[in-house]
Amino acid sequence: MPTETFEFQVEARQLLQLMIHSVYSNKDVFLRELVSNASDALDKLRLAALRDDSLDADVSDLHIELEIDRDARTLTVRDNGIGMSYDEVGQLIGTIANSGTAEFLRELRQAQDAAGAEGLIGQFGVGFYSAFMVADEVTLLTRRAGERQGTRWTSRGEGTYTLETVDDAPQGTSVTLHLKPADPDNQLHDYASVWKIKEIVKRYSDFITWPVRLVGERGEDGEAAGPETLNSMKALWARSRDEVSEDEYHELYKHISHDWRDPLQTIQLQAEGTFEYQALLFLPSHAPHDLFTRDFRRGVQLYVKRVFIMDDCEALLPPYLRFVKGVVDAQDLSLNVSREILQQDRHIRMMQRRLTKKVLSSVKSMMTDDAERYATFWREFGTVLKEGLVTDSDNRDALLAVASFATTHGDEETVTLKQYVERMRDGQDDIYYITGESRESIDNSPHMEAFRERGIEVLLLTDPVDEVWVDAVGEYEGKRLRSIAKGEIDLGAQGDEKAGEDREKQAEEYAGLLGWMRERLDEDVKEVRLSTRLTVSPACLVADSSDLTPALESMYRAMGQEVPRTKRILELNADHALVKGLNQAYREREDRSELTESAELLYTLAMLAEGGRPKDPARFVRLMADRLERTL
Incomplete structure (x- = not known):
């Protein structure tokens, strides 16, 4: 198939221009994103090979390679993972299907610091594009495991990209960055430097479970730069707390969550006995922008015996803890477990109960030990946590204790x-x-x-x-x-x-007015009575103890559930001059046509006082204007 040239989708083109022309002091994030993508590809291949014995793929030495050519100023990130087909390259690299891209562009323009920009890159799933922060041209060569032909993708980030098929591509994906010219005044960001690449991998990707190897023919001194494994590959959740620094935990959190800020709390759990598992969970320090959207990806990473199974395992935590990030590594689950099986597995249900209690107990400890951190947590996540008071009766007492x-x-x-x-x-x-x-x-x-x-x-x-x-x-x-x-x-x-010692007397005095107003306002109220809760206002609307509130009615209707309109009770303040005057006029006048308008106005004022809207705004304005005119 000949080489074809395509145009980027409009939002992708805008994104690339921001990546290329915006200046961020911490551009190191690009390598973290490319290594993370490579790690995901290796996870997917290992799982695919376990599930499909017929898959024609080499899984004997899964790894990530970094190759530097200082003279040519290229950096290549290579993996022998799952790879991509021709169509997948066009879909995943040539366009941005993420519905949050517009929001990303807006936030990226508003980001005031490097850390903010770094977090947004990962948060919106556009990590691959971060390569254009440091490269004039990017070439991607890939072959999907089990297929014979590969695909080459090339772009300078200027609005177009090319696609072509190749016959001799190795399994997996390699991304070659043709780096921008070196800045002699800023050697700290020379990405053709071996020491710089080592520093970035150690800082961001030391916990990656696959070896990240530095290979190549030429380094700074012209000698071979490898092969050298740059990361420790130690699963942090399997190590004791005193063996891991807070910085290492924080980097793992950032890798998992694509959040640039440190977590608010790190929670470690090791369950032993008949069913063993380890968990390392994190409470974020701020709510993600899409926490309450339908497409929000929730759940923690699930591993089985250090083998990655799935990225967003929803079954491990209830929906009201959907903001929690982390890793759970089980010992006895089937490696071929699917999302459907997870919903039925008793071990998963047992883990969910234990993890939920652990998170809630950690929040309770935070309340006691660090009021400021708790205040931050509740401000960011209190609303979503309260959903559990409705859906999780088993943990209701624990939730009430931390609310x-x-x-x-x-x-x-x-x-x-x-x-x-x-x-x-x-x-x-x-x-x-x-x-x-x-x-x-x-x-x-x-x-x-x-x-x-x-x-x-x-x-x-x-x-x-x-x-x-x-x-x-x-x-x-x-x-x-x-x-x-x-x-x-x-x-x-x-x-x-x-x-109210004189309440009975008041009730008798106002009985006629109350009954008359009840008849006149029959379409809107079920009862008119004197109030014991008002001291300043003339009237208010209340619901019966068993009735739905107006806000709840609106909520049900917004969800498509039709509920009958509930009439409410109009309460009058017998000590208010307006109500006293209305009662006196009622008792003295035989023609009560004008009083009917007064009753209607009083009801509408009570509705406005609670933020409601008049049934007929134009009529209300006309009545008010007439009354004001008569007072002048």
């Missing part, structure tokens, strides 16, 4: 449910909470007025999942979790014992 929430007790500090209960006032039987879109909106909610006046602490819950987990949990240590926006609230016996 913390904003409250009316302080502006910045979050508190645990245990701390809340310890601060409860004498006679208080319930844990009060309110949900909403933001701290500001619920801080100013009319429902908060009586609680603020009496100094009763309220949990302020602003995550969408909060609408769900509070119902699923129900109580904590025998104390009911109770929404201050649902049901009737009577704080008379809790606090200053300000009970």
Whole structure:
């Protein structure tokens, strides 16, 4: 087949231009990415050979080679792994199918430092393109294991690339970088230098399980540069804690996660007995940009007897721990295990239970030992962790123990449910909470007025999942979790014992108005009653204790589940001048047509106060304008 020339996809072309023309002080990351790609190719070939005895592939000496030609200024990264077919090269190298590429380009332009750019390169799966940071031209030669013909891909990163088939390509993939001219003023970034290549491999790829060998004819002194194995190949998860430095753990985390920042916590576990396995897990220091997207790749790496099995083993941790990265190496699983089998395997289920408990206990220890680190963790991952309160009843108590929430007790500090209960006032039987879109909106909610006046602490819950987990949990240590926006609230016996001695008298005085408003607002409310929770506002809307909240209704509808519209209860503040005036007008006037508009306005104001939207905004504006005009 003759050589063919193709154009890069538009986003790939933009990416290449950024790679080539942007200047990052730490360009070393390109070699880490190419070595990682080669390591993945070796893992895939070894697994394929174990699963398919008929695969015509040489697996006797799987390794990675680095070859430097200082005179020609080339660096070649070569592996004898799985390789790629002609079509795969076009799909994987010629285009970027990643849906997050546009986001990557935006973040890469905004990256203010070298570390930021380094992390983004790996995070978005564009590691191969990082070669163009240091090379004027890149040539890739590859042959897929089991096939006879190979493929050569060449590009200068200027918008086009060429593809051709070759007959004599060795199994695996070699990437040859025609390096940019050396900068005499910056020898620290001379990638045709043997010492520089050794330094990068030692820093980033020492833990790669395959040998990384330096080979070649010419080094700085003109003599042979190898073969020399540059990495220790020691699996960090199989070594004791005192044998491994924090820097080594951090580099393994970065290799696995493609995150440029150090992890927040390193968790090591060694299970012995009838079923043995080792685990090295990491809690990141920040949430990935796509944590809540459907395409987020979750799970940890699974090895069996040091043989790589799969990259994102979802079965090892529950979905609410999807941010955890790491490695699990089991001794007794089948090497031919598939994702389907994993879901059924009792050993996998046993490992998931143990790993989940280990992660949660580590978070709990962090709460006690390092409040600042815990605060960072909860800020980044608290929302996703709370999903477990709904889905994982077995670990619900452990999750509640590590959860913390904003409250009316302080502006910045979050508190645990245990701390809340310890601060409860004498006679208080319930844990009060309110949900909403933001701290500001619920801080100013009319429902908060009586609680603020009496100094009763309220949990302020602003995550969408909060609408769900509070119902699923129900109580904590025998104390009911109770929404201050649902049901009737009577704080008379809790606090200053300000009970409504004249409540019966008020109820009798307002009975006519309440019944009349109930009839006029029948389409929107199920009941109109006097409020015990309002001290400043004239009215508010509350739900029955068993009703769905408006936010939960909206959530279900967004998921495609149709739920009937729930009428709510309109509560009036009998001590407010507006409500007093409305009641007096009702009692004195026979023509109540104007009062009907007043009732409608009062209901709409209550809806606006909680962030709702008027049913007929134009009518509401017209009524308000008329009322304002009459007051002038």
